[in-house]
Amino acid sequence: MFEVIFLQFLNGLDKGSAYALIALGLTLVFGTLGVVNFAHGALFMLGAFCAVAFRYFLTLETVTVDPTKLSPWGQPVEVREPLVQAWFGDFGAWLVNYSVPVSLLVCIPVMLFVGIAMERGIIKHFYKRPHAEQILVTFGLAIVLGELVKAFFGPNPHPQPMPDTLRGAADIGSWLGMRAGVITYPWWRLVYFLFATAVIGAVFAFLQFTTFGMVVRAGMADRETVGILGINIDRRFTIMFGIAAIVAGMAGVMYTPLLPPNYTLGMDFLVISFVVVVVGGMGSLPGAIAAGFLLGILQSFASMTQVKAIIPGIDQIIIYLVAVVILLVRPRGLMGRRGVMEA
Amino acid sequence: MAKFITSRRTVLKGTGAGIAALSTPYFFSKGAWAQDFCNNPTGSTVTIGLNLPLTGTYAEEGADELKAYELAVKHLNGEGDGGLLNVLKPSALKGNGVLGKKVQFVTSDSQTLSDVARAGATRMIERDGAIMITGGSSSGEAIAVQSLCQELGVIFMAGLTHSNDTTGKDKRRYGFRHFFNAYQSGIAIAPVLKEAYGSDRRAYHLTADYTWGWTQEESIKAATEALGWETVATVRTPLGAADYSQYLTPVLNSGADVLILNHYGNDMVNSLTQAVQFGMRDRQANGKQFEVVVPLFSELMAKGAGESIKGIFGTSNWHWNLQDEGSQAFTKSFGAAYGSPPSQAAHTAYVQALLYADACERAGTFYPPEVIKALEGFEFDGMGNGKTLYRAEDHQCMKSVLVVRGNENPTSQFDVLDVVQEVGRDVTTYDPSIFGGELGDAEPVPTCS
């Protein structure tokens, strides 16, 4: 029984990492700009497609048609030569192997650009407008981004292999002195957890220890006063939006080996990430992180057969049930402030 | 633009019908059928309605089916290379349309949602005058549209639907299915599993928590237990659960040595990918190699699962690599038109269109009860699945089923599956009464709108 519970705990941490990363970006945007961004899930999806696109270019092939041979469907056989290996040799092969982590480097500038374009192009006009309209315009934007990705990449999922060295599962049990093969957990999921912790740590450190972060935190607390002090808070907020987009995008890139992405990925994560943010308390960064892990762990345990035997169907509704209970018992979520988002 | 022209008949009906249609529905006796029934084609053309998921999760299957229907319509009208028209035996098709009328089609996007599928089918029947509805890529959708067609008196030729219920508990007189079902998957795959993995196995089922998942779990469980396998547990997973980790970890120490994934579409792509990452295929359990089985998958899903599908057993309705004359002809014809081999969804769609047309020719009329009679008990050959019978009792095709395996060394991006065995019709035939259900009557023919 111990190993089952321990594994479920690991699953919870792993799920929680993804939830926390998405909720983190969502809360950054809300805390700084005061905007409820329903397109945040779409940013996660765009990040994942950065990895897809990067790999697509890495695996481009030269196609030569061999007219002497016919395929079973009556077309001339195509002979394909991978380009990157031809140009870069072993380094090319290494790049293809490590395409997912390497595409993080691609994702950062792309997502920064997307984030800033979104903020300057659309979100900017909605600072003074009601939250309901912010929800609506970003919801529309999420539809458009999803459909654009579908138009380019098609509706089917795109599998992204992880690097060879990280394939398979780590035998955690044997580290703890147990029999081999009792507690094994995929390497990549462990990597994802570490990655999430690092990103969360970096964002907190950035806000805590840099002047930029200090100004932003001050702006989150009292935007007008900071503005009066002569600091261009708008510029910084725009950059914050870009950073939130990068966090969402990186979370998406690293998630691709676990879940082959397709264009609905954003919408799939949208509802859950909002529940996480609201449970944590709108505008509270520690709240978002805590709620992410809490919901991840609860969801894992609710899926156990033993639990489902007592309450049938609990794994289908646990997330929403927790949201309802927390919102009724603690009206502003776990760590929210009074008066936020209630108008 | 043709779409915007509404016939005068519809408009007149619209204005007057509110009062006029208070009268009780009147029935057409058999002698009068030549005159009027739902969408009796009067001009020089006949319209069929294609109800396909063009958006949503199964959009790729939908797109492939659409290509197949376009091809079928061309061939029926005598254009192109004629495709399977040349190999269907017996055939009443002449290549000049159906009953001398040129075939046209209208489409509708079902979004893989039952409500939308019904709305689309109704539009094509009420507005566009479709004589027959065909397509679809999920069982919920097929069953919903099939019962609608029964109410409106229009024949429905089902596309991709694998649930036992389509021609079992929810069968309808106006609905026909060429695709195989979960029960046949079970019968077909069991002997292959026995040969590959032995008869002393302990299986763990993960099942998508909805009707299709349940029927498949039931069928596969029955078939494997008949081999002597033991079922350790059957666990239900929510539909569309992106992360399956919390369902996969309990498998590891459960004492099972086979994992059976009763998932379809993206659910299957995700659960299989993740199962492989949990080291399921590198494990030893009970002194044997741990194995994963996916009872139903398609080429498109295999592509989505990528590396993970290699070496996994499953079943398919048809595969383009079959060597018989019909399969070859269809693959050539489809490949020439679109540059890629057809999927099993495309094949079943194409065959359904041809079979309907052929039945009309044999009946000599579009009158649905006569066409139904022509299809019921019809035995044909040459369409790629060997000798096939459209069984009268449940409108299910009895034919051979393929056991396939993820290709270890694909030679092209289309070459993702290997055909392991073609399981003959004598094996896959079963007693129609085991699923119950009632077809209902063909007559009196309901009148649409």
Place this chain on the structure above:
Amino acid sequence: MTSFMSRKDFILFAGFTIVVLLLPILAAPFGAAYPDLLQRFMIYGIFAVGFNILFGLTGYLSFGHAAFFGVGSYAAMWSFKLLSINALPALIFAVIIAGLFALAIGYVSLRRSGIYFSILTLAFAQMSYNLAYSVLTPITNGETGLRMTLQDPRALDRLFFEASPGAPVPSIFGMSLSGWNGFYFTALFMIATFFLAMRINNSPFGMMLKGIKSNQNRMNYTGFNTRPYTLTAFVISGMLAGLAGALLVVTDPLAGAERMRWTASGEVVLMTILGGVGTLVGPVIGAMMIKYFENIFSSFNANVLNNFYSFLPDGVREVMVTISSKFVGEGWHLSLGLIFVLIVMFLPGGVMEGVRRIAASFNRRANGNKAEARVATAPAE
């Protein structure tokens, strides 16, 4: 008439009634004049008008209204199965059940406001959907959807009639409700709902709701308890959603779980915003637009496009077909999303605001500046 409703309202109501009843003719040039689509216009119109009573008047954005729609469908279907194929008991039963459901969910959700309220309603609706799809299959028949069968008890019918042969079809006192009858049946309810919404809008109750929207705190400070008012609006709105759900089952006898999903809740929000939130006619227009997109726009396949552009030379035609096909046919969601974003950005009042602006600019041209002042002060409908 003046004591009952103002002249302006009467004209609006009469105009609306006439337009609705003439839809079979008016919609013909758009290729929408067939009973099934017109029924859906009516049904989703009722749904959106009901939603607008909550969102438009009180400002509470519910993201879970599809739950009431679905509950109404299931309740009506069970009435068909257990009691009678007569539509009347089914509708009454559905409205009551949906009302009770809305009362329970509203009572809990309205303890919070703003986005917390939205998330609570969303959570309840998602729970209903997930359970209906899986664990509650004995009641909902899961993915396949709940349908009538020959074996249903239909206790009331069996009391009076012999079981009739053939599949049962919903009717009203013996009159079948398929085809055009179904349209006129739903149209009556649409008109009645519109009338109800108009009455609420002009009543003291409606004024109170608008007061809550503009400033709830101030209302609370005056020592006034707003909860009973918002809850009443929530329940009315839920009952109308239930009515719409039941009507969908009456005209198309199948109740599936998908209509409770959160995307379905999002759809009614889209409808209301597109048409014009807070207006009387707007939600109906929005509902028609979305259903038209879903049913007609999505059917423009490559064939249709080729015909449409047939006047162009071959090369140009192919380019045009390729570009257009991204926006119609399977790409219709993209057009919908784009239109929606543009409307929220530039026309927050939806189509109705656009109409008003155009009307205002015409008036200005005709009457000079005098009219402009009048339009500016005219109250929003």
